Amino acid sequence: MICRYLPAVAAVLGGCAVLVWLAASAPRPVAVRAPEAVPSPPRAVADTVGRNEGTLVMGDGVPSALAGSWQQFRGPDRTNVVRDVPPLARSFPSEGPNVLWRIEAGEGHAGAAVHNGRVYMMDYDRDRQEDVVRCLSLDDGREIWRHTYSVVVRRNHGMSRTVPAVTDDYVVTLGPKCHVVCLEARDGTLLWKKDLVEENGTRVPPWYAGQCPLIDGDRVILAPGADPLMMAVDLATGEPVWETENPGEWGMTHSSVAIVQDAGPRQYVYCTTQGVVGVEAETGRLLWTTTDWRITLANVPTPVPLGDGRVLFSGGYNSGAVLLQISEDGPPTVLWRTPAETFASDQQTPIFYKGHIYGVIPSGQMACMDPDGRVLWTSGAANRFGLGPFLIADGLLYVLHDQSCTLYVIEAAPDGYRELASRKLMDGHDAWAPMAVAAGRLILRDVTQVLCIEMPRETG
Numbered sequence: 001m002i003c004r005y006l007p008a009v010a011a012v013l014g015g016c017a018v019l020v021w022l023a024a025s026a027p028r029p030v031a032v033r034a035p036e037a038v039p040s041p042p043r044a045v046a047d048t049v050g051r052n053e054g055t056l057v058m059g060d061g062v063p064s065a066l067a068g069s070w071q072q073f074r075g076p077d078r079t080n081v082v083r084d085v086p087p088l089a090r091s092f093p094s095e096g097p098n099v100l101w102r103i104e105a106g107e108g109h110a111g112a113a114v115h116n117g118r119v120y121m122m123d124y125d126r127d128r129q130e131d132v133v134r135c136l137s138l139d140d141g142r143e144i145w146r147h148t149y150s151v152v153v154r155r156n157h158g159m160s161r162t163v164p165a166v167t168d169d170y171v172v173t174l175g176p177k178c179h180v181v182c183l184e185a186r187d188g189t190l191l192w193k194k195d196l197v198e199e200n201g202t203r204v205p206p207w208y209a210g211q212c213p214l215i216d217g218d219r220v221i222l223a224p225g226a227d228p229l230m231m232a233v234d235l236a237t238g239e240p241v242w243e244t245e246n247p248g249e250w251g252m253t254h255s256s257v258a259i260v261q262d263a264g265p266r267q268y269v270y271c272t273t274q275g276v277v278g279v280e281a282e283t284g285r286l287l288w289t290t291t292d293w294r295i296t297l298a299n300v301p302t303p304v305p306l307g308d309g310r311v312l313f314s315g316g317y318n319s320g321a322v323l324l325q326i327s328e329d330g331p332p333t334v335l336w337r338t339p340a341e342t343f344a345s346d347q348q349t350p351i352f353y354k355g356h357i358y359g360v361i362p363s364g365q366m367a368c369m370d371p372d373g374r375v376l377w378t379s380g381a382a383n384r385f386g387l388g389p390f391l392i393a394d395g396l397l398y399v400l401h402d403q404s405c406t407l408y409v410i411e412a413a414p415d416g417y418r419e420l421a422s423r424k425l426m427d428g429h430d431a432w433a434p435m436a437v438a439a440g441r442l443i444l445r446d447v448t449q450v451l452c453i454e455m456p457r458e459t460g
Helices: 196-200
Strands: 044-049 052-058 099-104 112-115 118-125 130-137 143-150 170-174 179-184 190-195 214-216 219-222 230-234 240-244 258-260 267-271 276-280 286-290 304-307 310-315 320-325 333-338 351-353 356-360 366-369 375-378 390-393 396-400 406-411 419-424 436-438 441-445 449-454
Touching: 052 190, 112 436, 112 441, 118 170, 130 170, 130 179, 143 179, 190 196, 258 304, 304 351, 351 390, 356 390
Parallel strands: none
Antiparallel strands: 044 052, 052 143, 099 449, 112 118, 118 130, 130 143, 170 179, 179 190, 214 219, 219 230, 230 240, 258 267, 267 276, 276 286, 304 310, 310 320, 320 333, 351 356, 356 366, 366 375, 390 396, 396 406, 406 419, 436 441, 441 449
16 A cells, blocks of 8 residues: 555545646747736735745735636636536627626736635736736625745746636645645635645746645645655644555646546546556545556646446547546556547547537537547647647536637537637637536636636526
């Protein structure tokens, strides 16, 4: 058994995924908008917990009374399918969707989490050289509070690129240099902080960290990809509940932990630099490893459970896709593999919806594939979407083109590609951050601007 079990309370789980565009080119200048200047704080409170120091700045925003949550990367159930949305219109109004608010942000691709009327996001202030955890009002985008801490992050296709995980009491973030921070969700008070590089020997991935923390019960699951390989941490104290020993140099990637719970013990599946691992959720015991899926430079998409122990993996760098069957004993087996020209996802994690898989393939086209690896349709050469994010709500794919910042509405159905509506929403580019939906509001961003729109509802 490869694990160290540490006494603690609660159940386990966590995970998220990343969205980082990973190009092997040198960083290019971005001059669409200057990052937001941090206003002079009306009041600042120094937070100190041991060596962990930061600054808490209170704003004038007020939490919204609106219901609805998007508590972590890919939503409450980590599928990127919206479950609590009203019937939506199949077209946009002639004037376009209603823009409720927009704010400026530092260069990056960090998406939002939403809970209890608050919007949480990671940011970076280049002038002050600080990571910033921001809490905004869902009503109008006004800042309720921000927590900052010093860290030098140089421009490299943006800085921040992860999604927080939040509960009623806690918000957990993972910064570009692998600093993990747990704050009071209501007022931003620092509870604990970890430096995975200093404390665990984590190697920061190229283009910075993209793994998003995953909260399950009263634990957060992190994959340092070092010593340990993976760990469950008590949310209230920051103390490890269990730690999984690393079987070798299985390092951190830009991918995030996924939950598989229909193939023996409930487990966490994670893509490392050397292959894929499965870790028992309750104890941290290493269940299996495999090298049947491995991208050493930049494994970005998160594993996608399809049910019955089947898990889909896809990625860039000509990797294609593979479907693994996880068994109750022994390593997974390969059910099928496709080349990149058939199906792959460079950056965004595909969505499994009503028995079919939707994703943007390397050509930039949207594609629908069945669980046997047969592509049923593609959007065609005239309909390309780049590396932008997408999610499904009320049977509709909402897809944001990463360079034109045009939002498309497409039917999520296996019988063919049907575009229903489109509208350009921003003048920026590099819109790679994951979307979030709560209370019928869609939050999206480009490299320096965050936008909240009202999702048009069906009438009559």
